[in-house]
Each structure stands twice: as C-alpha cells, then as structure tokens.
Amino acid sequence: xxxxxVVLTSVRRAFPFGLxxxxxxxxxxxVAEVGHPHRFPRGGAAPGTATVDVVEVESIRDTTEVLRxxxxxxxxxxxxxxxxxVEFGVATAGFLRSSLGIPGESxxxxxxxxxxxLMKRRLAEAGVRTARFTRVFDPADVGAAGDGLGxxxxxxxxxxxxxxxxxxxxxxxxxxxxATGPVGERLRADGxxxxxxxxxxxxxxxxxxxxxxxGEVLFATVSIYFAPLLGQIDDFDGSWIVxxxxxxxxxxxxxxxxxxxxxxxxDGIAHVELFRSADGFRVGEAACRPPGGGIVDAVRHQxxxxxxxxxxxxxxxxxxxxxxxxxxxxxxNVNLPIRPGRIVELSTEVEIRAACPGLIDVRMTMRVGxxxxxxxxxxxxxxxxxFRARDEAGIRTTLASLRRxxxxxxxxxxx
Amino acid sequence: xxxxxVVLTSVRRAFPFGLxxxxxxxxxxxVAEVGHPHRFPRGGAAPGTATVDVVEVESIRDTTEVLRxxxxxxxxxxxxxxxxxVEFGVATAGFLRSSLGIPGESxxxxxxxxxxxLMKRRLAEAGVRTARFTRVFDPADVGAAGDGLGxxxxxxxxxxxxxxxxxxxxxxxxxxxxATGPVGERLRADGxxxxxxxxxxxxxxxxxxxxxxxGEVLFATVSIYFAPLLGQIDDFDGSWIVxxxxxxxxxxxxxxxxxxxxxxxxDGIAHVELFRSADGFRVGEAACRPPGGGIVDAVRHQxxxxxxxxxxxxxxxxxxxxxxxxxxxxxxNVNLPIRPGRIVELSTEVEIRAACPGLIDVRMTMRVGxxxxxxxxxxxxxxxxxFRARDEAGIRTTLASLRRxxxxxxxxxxx
Numbered sequence: 148x149x150x151x152x153v154v155l156t157s158v159r160r161a162f163p164f165g166l167x168x169x170x171x172x173x174x175x176x177x178v179a180e181v182g183h184p185h186r187f188p189r190g191g192a193a194p195g196t197a198t199v200d201v202v203e204v205e206s207i208r209d210t211t212e213v214l215r216x217x218x219x220x221x222x223x224x225x226x227x228x229x230x231x232x233v234e235f236g237v238a239t240a241g242f243l244r245s246s247l248g249i250p251g252e253s254x255x256x257x258x259x260x261x262x263x264x265l266m267k268r269r270l271a272e273a274g275v276r277t278a279r280f281t282r283v284f285d286p287a288d289v290g291a292a293g294d295g296l297g298x299x300x301x302x303x304x305x306x307x308x309x310x311x312x313x314x315x316x317x318x319x320x321x322x323x324x325x326a327t328g329p330v331g332e333r334l335r336a337d338g339x340x341x342x343x344x345x346x347x348x349x350x351x352x353x354x355x356x357x358x359x360x361x362g363e364v365l366f367a368t369v370s371i372y373f374a375p376l377l378g379q380i381d382d383f384d385g386s387w388i389v390x391x392x393x394x395x396x397x398x399x400x401x402x403x404x405x406x407x408x409x410x411x412x413x414d415g416i417a418h419v420e421l422f423r424s425a426d427g428f429r430v431g432e433a434a435c436r437p438p439g440g441g442i443v444d445a446v447r448h449q450x451x452x453x454x455x456x457x458x459x460x461x462x463x464x465x466x467x468x469x470x471x472x473x474x475x476x477x478x479x480n481v482n483l484p485i486r487p488g489r490i491v492e493l494s495t496e497v498e499i500r501a502a503c504p505g506l507i508d509v510r511m512t513m514r515v516g517x518x519x520x521x522x523x524x525x526x527x528x529x530x531x532x533x534f535r536a537r538d539e540a541g542i543r544t545t546l547a548s549l550r551r552x553x554x555x556x557x558x559x560x561x562x
Numbered sequence: 563x564x565x566x567x568v569v570l571t572s573v574r575r576a577f578p579f580g581l582x583x584x585x586x587x588x589x590x591x592x593v594a595e596v597g598h599p600h601r602f603p604r605g606g607a608a609p610g611t612a613t614v615d616v617v618e619v620e621s622i623r624d625t626t627e628v629l630r631x632x633x634x635x636x637x638x639x640x641x642x643x644x645x646x647x648v649e650f651g652v653a654t655a656g657f658l659r660s661s662l663g664i665p666g667e668s669x670x671x672x673x674x675x676x677x678x679x680l681m682k683r684r685l686a687e688a689g690v691r692t693a694r695f696t697r698v699f700d701p702a703d704v705g706a707a708g709d710g711l712g713x714x715x716x717x718x719x720x721x722x723x724x725x726x727x728x729x730x731x732x733x734x735x736x737x738x739x740x741a742t743g744p745v746g747e748r749l750r751a752d753g754x755x756x757x758x759x760x761x762x763x764x765x766x767x768x769x770x771x772x773x774x775x776x777g778e779v780l781f782a783t784v785s786i787y788f789a790p791l792l793g794q795i796d797d798f799d800g801s802w803i804v805x806x807x808x809x810x811x812x813x814x815x816x817x818x819x820x821x822x823x824x825x826x827x828x829d830g831i832a833h834v835e836l837f838r839s840a841d842g843f844r845v846g847e848a849a850c851r852p853p854g855g856g857i858v859d860a861v862r863h864q865x866x867x868x869x870x871x872x873x874x875x876x877x878x879x880x881x882x883x884x885x886x887x888x889x890x891x892x893x894x895n896v897n898l899p900i901r902p903g904r905i906v907e908l909s910t911e912v913e914i915r916a917a918c919p920g921l922i923d924v925r926m927t928m929r930v931g932x933x934x935x936x937x938x939x940x941x942x943x944x945x946x947x948x949f950r951a952r953d954e955a956g957i958r959t960t961l962a963s964l965r966r967x968x969x970x971x972x973x974x975x976x977x
Contacts, residue, residue, distance in 0.1 A: 210657075211626040218753040221699035242625075242657075245670050247755075248680045254669045255660050265663045284636040338633040340662075 149463040152197075152228040153178060153217055153243070155207045155236030166459045172197045172228075176220050178213060178236075179203055207236045208306075214246055221247070230462040232436050237261040238306070250464060252415060252435065259410040260435040263342035264305045266410065273409030275402065276429045279345040284338075286331035290322040292343040299346040304339045315346055347429060349422035353395065354386060355403035356438055356446060358457045358467055362413040366457070366469050368446055369399045373481075373546065383550060385441060385531075387479035387542050388449045398428055406430050416458045418442075441480030441510075441531040448507050448533055449478040476535045478507065479542050481549065482528035487521040488557030490514070490529070499532060502552030504545055507533040518560055529555070564878040567612075567643040568593060568632055568658070570622045570651030581874045587612045587643075591635050593628060593651075594618055622651045623721075629661055636662070645877040647851050652676040653721070665879060667830060667850065674825040675850040678757035679720045681825065688824030690817065691844045694760040699753075701746035705737040707758040714761040719754045730761055762844060764837035768810065769801060770818035771853055771861060773872045773882055777828040781872070781884050783861055784814045788896075788961065798965060800856060800946075802894035802957050803864045813843055821845050831873045833857075856895030856925075856946040863922050863948055864893040891950045893922065894957050896964065897943035902936040903972030905929070905944070914947060917967030919960055922948040933975055944970070 152172040156179050167175055174197055181203045202220060204212050217226060229249055231240035241257020243249065252260075259269050264282040271277055281292050282305060293300045299317040302325065307313070312330050316322050325331050334341060352374075357367035370386040389396055403419040410417075410433055418438040420431040437443050437454040447453050450471045457467035483494075496509050503509075513519070513529035532549065536542045567587040571594050582590055589612055596618045617635060619627050632641060644664055646655035656672020658664065667675075674684050679697040686692055696707050697720060708715045714732040717740065722728070727745050731737050740746050749756060767789075772782035785801040804811055818834040825832075825848055833853040835846040852858050852869040862868050865886045872882035898909075911924050918924075928934070928944035947964065951957045 209626045211624045215753050218699060218755060221755070222750075222753070223700070225699065238661075242669070245673060246653075246677075248677075248683060254657070258660060262661075262663075268663060284633060284640070285638070335637075338630050338637070340633065340636070 149227045149465075150174065151176065151224050151226050152230055152463060153220065153226050155213070155229070155231040155233060155240055156180075157207055157233045157235050163455050166455060167197045167199060168193065169456070169459070170195050171459060171463050171465065174198050174200070174224060176217075176224075176226070177201045178207060178216060180207055181205060207231075207233070207239055210239055210242045213239050214243060217243055217247070228463055230459075231257075232458070234261060234434060234436065235306075237435060251462070252412060256411040256413075256435075260412070260433060262305050263303050263307070263344075263432065264340065266433060267342070267344070269411075270406055270409050270430055273405065275405050275409055276427070277344075277431070278347045278429055281343050282340050283343060284340050286326035286335050286341055287323075289316065289326055289331075289341060289343055290319045293319065293322055296343065296345045301344045301346050303342045303344070304334055305342045306339065347422075347424055349424050351395070352420065352422040352431070353399045354438065354442070355399055355417070355419045355421070356442065356454060357403060357407060357417045357419070358452070358454070358461065358469060359407055359412050359417055360414055360461055360467070362408070364404055364407065365467065366450075366452055366471055367400055367403065368450060368452075369393070369396050369403075370442065370445070371395075382484055383481055383546060383553075384484075385479060385481040386445070387477050387536075387539070388445060389539075390477060395423060402428055402430060403433075406433055410435075414461050414464075416454055416461070440482050440528070441533060444508070444531070445478045445480040445533060448535070449474055474535075476505070476537050477539070477542060478533065478535050479545070481532040481534070481546070483530045483532065483553060484555060485513075485519055485527050485529050486555065486557050487519050489518045489560050490516060490555070491558050492554050492556035493529060494552065494554045498552055498554070499530075499549070502548050503532060503534050504548070505535040505541070507535055509533075519557065564642045564880075565589065566591065566639050566641050567645055567878060568635065568641050570628070570644070570646040570648065570655055571595075572622055572648045572650050578870050581870060582612045582614060583608065584871070584874070585610050586874060586878050586880065589639060590614050591632075591639075591641070592616045593622060593631060595622055596620060622646075622648070622654055625654055625657045628654050629658060632658055632662070643878055645874075646672075647873070649676060649849060649851065650721075652850060666877070667827060671826040671828075671850075675827070675848060677720050678718050678722070678759075678847065679755065681848060682757070682759070684824050684826075685821055685845055688820065690821050690824055691842070692759075692846070693762045693844055696758050697755050698758060699755050701741035701750050701756055702738075704731065704741055704746075704756060704758055705734045708734065708737055711758065711760045716759045716761050718757045718759070719749055720757045721754065762837075762839055764839050766810070767835065767837040767846070768814045769853060769857070770814055770832070770834045770836070771857065771869060772818060772822060772832045772834070773867070773869070773876065773884060774822055774827050774832055775829055775876055775882070777823070779819055779822065780882065781865075781867055781886055782815055782818065783865060783867075784808070784811050784818075785857065785860070786810075797899050798896055798961060798968075799899075800894060800896040801860070802892050802951075802954070803860060804954075805892060810838060817843055817845060818848075821848055825850075829876050829879075831869055831876070855897050855943070856948060859923070859946070859948060860893045860895040863950070864889055889950075891920070891952050892954070892957060893948065893950050894960070896947040896949070896961070898945045898947065898968060899970060900928075900934055900942050900944050901970065901972050902934050904933045904975050905931060905970070906973050907969050907971035908944060909967065909969045913967055913969070914945075914964070917963050918947060918949050919963070920950040920956070922950055924948075934972065 149172045151174045229240045229243045238257040238261045241254040244251045245254040267280045303313045352372040358365045372386045407417045415435045419433040460467040511530035564587045566589045644655045644658045653672040653676045656669040659666045660669040682695045718728045767787040773780045787801045822832045830850045834848040875882040926945035
C-alpha cells in the first residue's frame with residue numbers, strides 16, 4: 148500500500164480517476180494547472196479508497212514551481228510516489244523523483260521519454276535504427292538542418308505531446324516560411340528547441356504497448372495503425388492488434404523491447420511507435436504511459452489486460468494484475484473522422500452498429516450541434532468504434548463498410 | 563578544444579577566472595546572479611583565449627529560469643559544456659546537462675553531490691558507512707527525527723553550502739527552539755527539507771581531494787583537518803597533507819574512492835570529508851569541486867598539482883595536466899582566526915613569517931579597520947598561511963608558535 152501518491156495532470160489526456168477507487172494509495176495529491184476546468188473526485192468515498200487533495204500550479208512543466216509545491220505538500224505528508232499520466236508532466240515527474248529521492252524513473256528517464264531529440268539520441272546510441280535527426284535552438288536554423296539531413300524533414304518541438312506543432316517541411320523556402328510563421332515564432336518566443344528529423348516514407352506504422360516491471364517486459368502487444376498518423380486527422384484512424392504469427396510481430400516486439408531498454412524504463416507502461424519502410428524497420432517515438440484513443444480498450448477486448456490498471460499498479464510499486472488471455476480473431480479500434488465547424492449531420496450509434504459486423508462497442512462523444520474547434524489533434528474524434536474481425540482482410544472489409552456508412556457534415560462557424 | 567562553455571557562478575567561492583586565459587574554450591558564457599557585484603574578465607585578451615559573455619539570472623538554483631536562459635544562449639551559439647564551480651550551481655549544472663543532452667555529470671549526480679540527504683542515502687546504499695541520518699520536510703519534525711536517531715543530532719538544509727545553517731541540537735527542547743527560531747522559520751518559508759544526522763564524536767577529520775576522469779581516480783591526496791570543522795570558526799583551522807605511509811592513509815583513500823564511485827562521479831574533482839571515531843571511519847560529505855580555503859594551494863605546494871587547472875580541463879573533456887611530484891615533508895594550510903567586529907589589531911605578515919618556521923607563503927586578505935560581519939562561515943579568514951614541516955609533530959610545534967604570536971583584536975560595531 149502506498150501511503151501518498153502525487154499525480155501530475157494537465158487539461159489533456161486526463162487520468163482515469165476511477166482508478167483512485169481501487170486499493171493502492173491512502174491519499175492522492177493531484178497537482179493540476181490553474182485555469183483549467185477540473186472535475187476531480189473528492190475521494191474517500193469508500194473504505195480502502197484514496198482521499199484526494201488538489202494543489203494548483205501555473206505549469207506542470209515548470210520544474211522549480213512544481214518542486215516547491217510538492218515540498219510544501221511533503222511537510223504535512225511525506226510523498227511516496229510521483230505519477231504523471233500526462234506527457235507534459237513526464238519529465239517533471241522524473242525531476243521530482245530525482246530531487247526528492249522517490250522511487251521510480253529518474254529525471255533522465257523522464258527526459259528520454261519526452262524530449263524528442265534526447266529520445267532519438269539514446270535510441271541511436273543503443274544501435275536502434277531511427278530516422279536521421281538533429282536539433283536546432285532557433286527555428287531559423289531548420290533550413291541548415293534540412294540541408295544537412297536531406298529534404299523533406301519533420302519538425303517537432305523537442306518537448307511536445309501528440310502531434311501538436313509537428314510539421315513536414317519540403318525544402319529551404321518552406322523552412323523560412325515555417326520559421327517566420329506562427330509556430331516558428333511561438334517556439335522562438337518560448338525558447339523551445341526544435342527536433343528536426345529526416346522524413347522517411349513508411350509502408351506501415353506499428354505501435355507496441357508493453358507493461359514493464361523491474362526492467363522486464365511482463366506483457367506486450369503489437370498493433371498496426373490503419374494509416375501513418377501524421378496528416379490523417381480528417382480520416383478514419385485507429386489500429387488493429389496483430390496476432391503473434393503475423394510476419395512483422397517478432398521484429399516489432401524485439402525492436403520495441405530494445406527501445407524500452409535503451410530509454411531506461413524499468414517500471415512503467417511503454418507505448419512505442421515504429422514503422423516499416425522499403426529498407427526495414429525504424430523506431431519513431433516512445434512514451435511511458437498508456438496509449439490514447441481507443442487503444443487501451445482494444446487491448447482489454449483482445450487480451451483482457453487493463454493498461455491503466457497496470458500503469459497505476461506499477462507506478463505505485465505493486466505487481467500489476469496481468470491475466471492475459473488470447474481471444475478469437477483481431478480487435479480493431481477506430482476513431483471516427485472529424486472536421487472543424489458545427490456538426491449538422493453525424494451517424495447515429497444505430498447506423499454504426501448496422502454497418503459494423505463483429506462490433507464490440509461504440510462510444511459516441513459528440514452530437515449534432517456541437518462545435519469543433521480548428522485546434523484538432525490526433526486524439527480528436529466524435530466517437531470510437533471497437534470491432535473484431537477474423538483477420539487483416541476482415542478488418543479491411545469492415546472498415547470499408549464503416550466508411551461507406553459514416554455521415555458527417557459540418558458548417559462553418561463565425562467564431 | 564571546447565567551442566562554448568557555460569559557467570554558473572554566485573557570489574561565493576568565485577571561479578578563478580584566470581583559467582579562462584588558458585587554452586580550453588573558444589567562448590565562455592558566465593551565468594551569474596543579479597545584484598551581486600561582478601568583476602568578470604572581458605576575455606579575448608590574447609589569441610587562443612576565450613571570449614566572455616555574462617548572462618544574469620535571479621537565482622542559479624532556479625532550474626527553470628537557468629534552463630530558459632541557457633536555451634536562449636544556445637540559439638546563437640550551441641553549448642558544449644556546463645561547469646559549476648559553486649556548490650549552489652552543482653545540481654542546476656547537472657539539470658542543464660541532462661535537459662540539453664550535454665556531456666558531463668547528470669542531474670542525479672549533481673544532486674548526489676549537493677543534496678545532503680540523497681548523498682548520504684547513496685553512500686549508505688553502496689555500503690559506505692556514514693552517521694545515521696534521515697530527512698524532514700518541516701523543521702518542526704526534527705524533534706521526532708532526533709528521538710528516532712538518538713540525540714544529539716546535526717541539522718543541515720538538505721541543499722546548502724559550507725557550514726551555513728548547520729547546527730548541533732542536543733535534545734527535544736533545543737529542537738523546538740531551533741524550529742521556531744530564525745533558521746527554522748526561514749527553512750520552513752523556503753520549503754527547504756532538513757537533513758538530520760546522528761551526531762558522532764570524531765577523533766580526527768580527513769579530507770581527500772581527487773581528480774577523476776572516465777571513472778578512474780588519476781590523482782588523490784589525503785589531508786587531516788587540525789580540528790573537526792564545525793564550531794571551530796573562531797580558532798586556527800586548516801589541514802595538513804598526510805604522507806602515503808601514514809597509518810590512516812590507505813583506508814581514507816579507499817573510502818573516498820568508494821564514495822566517489824557510489825555518488826556517480828565519472829569526470830571531475832571530488833572533495834570528500836570523512837572522519838575517524840573510536841569505532842572506525844565514516845564518510846561525512848562530498849563535493850564535486852576543488853576544496854576551498856588554502857587547500858588547493860597546499861596541494862600545489864606538496865604535489866605540484868593544480869586542482870583548479872585539473873577541474874577546468876576535466877570539465878571541458880580534456881586530459882588534465884597531472885605531473886604529481888613528491889616534495890619533502892608535509893605541507894599545511896592555516897586559516898587565521900577571525901571574530902565579528904572592527905579589526906583594531908592584527909598580526910602583520912612580518913610577524914607571521916617570524917613565528918612560522920618552514921613558511922612557504924602568507925596571504926593576508928584583511929587589515930586593521932576592516933569590519934567583519936557576524937555572518938561568518940567556514941571560509942571566512944583574515945589570511946592564509948602555508949608552511950612545511952618534517953612530520954606531524956613539526957606541524958604541532960609550528961601551529962603552537964603561530965598561535966602564541968597571532969594578534970587579533972576587534973571592537974564591536976554599531977551596525
């Protein structure tokens with residue numbers, strides 16, 4: 148039993164706070180950012196569940212500020228564990244653990260899983276193949292970086308989350324336009340280094356989700372994205388879990404395992420993205436938290452493993468409940484497409500069920516009348532669909548059927 | 563040749579900036595704290611010497627602020643090395659290296675050499691004997707900590723430098739007085755954790771100064787303090803370098819080497835303090851910088867090794883110039899005593915020379931009329947004396963002679 152866990156959160160990818168109702172911690176202090184609407188549980192609802200306090204900070208990325216807040220909290224109740232289910236808090240959580248001597252992944256490991264440049268460098272140093280990469284401290288230097296790496300390149304803030312501010316740049320002129328445009332100007336104002344990577348055309352993109360404890364992979368599952376993620380927001384995206392006898396399964400799993408090791412994760416959940424091109428596999432990125440979208444549920448439907456439960460258990464130093472089972476066929480998770488504007492037409496749940504043989508579940512999260520901002524990211528979706536097919540061909544058939552049936556119309560909004 | 567080194571400084575223990583006139587770096591950015599009087603070299607005085615810029619921050623302990631400043635600096639000139647010759651910057655320097663992927667000691671190693679609790683815990687985990695210790699986040703909890711460890715205890719801010727705010731507390735009542743007094747209140751207001759250590763009576767206190775490169779000790783020297791440091795500010799302090807055949811030399815050196823290894827230093831200068839009690843040796847503290855007071859000069863007089871040159875070389879990734887020699891006898895460095903007030907009488911250099919057979923050098927830094935604040939610390943002294951004796955007995959004789967001859971009178975000041 149952990150006496151006291153600190154959980155870092157921000158507005159995105161909120162922690163599934165239902166976990167706090169399971170045994171694990173006596174008390175949880177949530178460190179949240181001010182100005183975001185919070186709906187945190189009060190805690191202590193039942194005997195054996197955690198009581199909850201909330202402490203607000205300006206930014207969970209400000210290591211100095213968060214350390215000060217957590218030291219204050221420690222004065223009344225010692226902190227045993229620090230958990231960051233949100234990407235922006237991963238380095239800060241490592242900083243807190245290192246600074247306060249709390250068990251778990253250090254600042255260096257937190258950085259390896261959140262700074263795109265340090266991540267790739269660690270992978271490359273361990274002999275894991277990645278796209279070629281470099282880093283610039285001034286967006287204006289992307290042009291020179293691209294000349295060195297070869298065009299096109301992908302640029303990313305060295306510390307970011309999801310696909311925010313990730314762009315493909317095809318040559319020197321585009322690099323100048325990007326550096327002097329709104330994203331380049333903002334990154335310069337923030338003093339944010341930019342990771343610059345060689346663009347590599349991919350045939351297929353994979354993700355491997357693994358539960359790691361004491362440096363050992365206890366459970367891992369390999370999935371294939373429907374389409375490479377970047378630039379696919381306005382289309383059906385999602386992934387399907389590939390069976391062990393899939394020709395790419397062994398290599399993807401081995402590469403992800405080497406990546407987890409290279410990045411230094413000993414206790415946690417790894418989400419590793421990798422891709423196959425004409426000349427073989429490369430690792431893209433890795434995160435040390437459960438994946439977003441519908442992946443966690445897909446893994447549960449396929450293997451009976453709850454990655455969030457495992458995350459919370461391992462984060463608290465306990466053995467996760469892993470009774471992995473092999474269910475029939477392959478499970479897919481589909482994020483329905485979205486476009487900015489006011490929704491005037493949207494498929495109903497009934498229509499989706501009718502178009503989706505092998506359907507397991509539908510979760511619609513938007514409806515007609517909702518306004519979708521243009522600030523889309525790779526986890527924006529009006530709904531998630533889970534279905535089971537016999538094999539890869541069955542996945543394709545069902546996806547085609549869904550695509551034919553799906554209705555989405557939006558109208559421009561004045562805002 | 564290092565293209566660009568960042569050097570963190572604060573008001574205390576300034577870096578010997580003469581080093582910048584030696585080959586090593588093309589350019590040095592000094593990160594200094596605002597509001598301190600600075601006298602930094604302009605640099606670029608001669609071909610092959612570094613040019614110098616100064617960037618000011620509020621506090622070199624504010625990791626967020628310093629990272630932001632160094633990222634800005636990096637936009638115009640990439641940073642190759644980060645150096646902190648001052649204790650308060652050691653953790654920040656590690657933070658910068660980890661965050662920016664710069665070679666050298668990581669944040670965890672910086673913490674191991676600057677946070678008194680993490681330091682002792684690392685040592686204990688590696689089987690290096692220390693006084694028993696714990697940590698509290700509220701000064702009011704020192705009483706309970708002392709009850710657990712056994713009285714008396716020594717309290718220290720978990721991050722501090724020199725002997726600042728270090729105190730011996732003999733029992734629960736004193737603990738309450740300390741916690742509610744000015745130091746306790748300040749530490750509480752700062753949210754500074756307190757390291758609490760069992761007080762262990764010592765027979766003799768040692769320091770070992772070592773040059774470490776690629777994890778290997780290239781040079782090390784063992785010295786004995788005249789008297790255990792704490793509480794000895796108003797007396798002759800200093801140390802003498804013990805010869806290799808001294809009965810404690812081998813054990814002190816072995817223990818210091820194990821400590822350096824346990825704390826994770828692979829490249830740098832270690833200053834390890836350890837002591838012998840009735841029941842054997844324990845390690846007190848360790849720093850990863852050249853020692854203060856007259857020790858660096860004493861080592862140079864004894865062995866011909868310049869620890870500051872070695873520090874700068876290793877920090878820049880170069881092999882240090884180590885042509886260690888064995889000179890005759892033993893070299894001592896003596897810090898002349900001081901008391902707060904206005905100096906009305908003080909020995910002259912001529913008087914000190916006359917009282918000190920084997921004298922190597924005297925450096926008086928104060929004179930009659932100077933006002934000494936009550937904010938003394940273990941490196942406050944009106945002057946340093948270096949002398950050479952045949953052996954330990956000779957050291958005692960000369961110290962006794964110095965003590966008889968030394969004149970210091972101060973009068974109270976109204977300020």
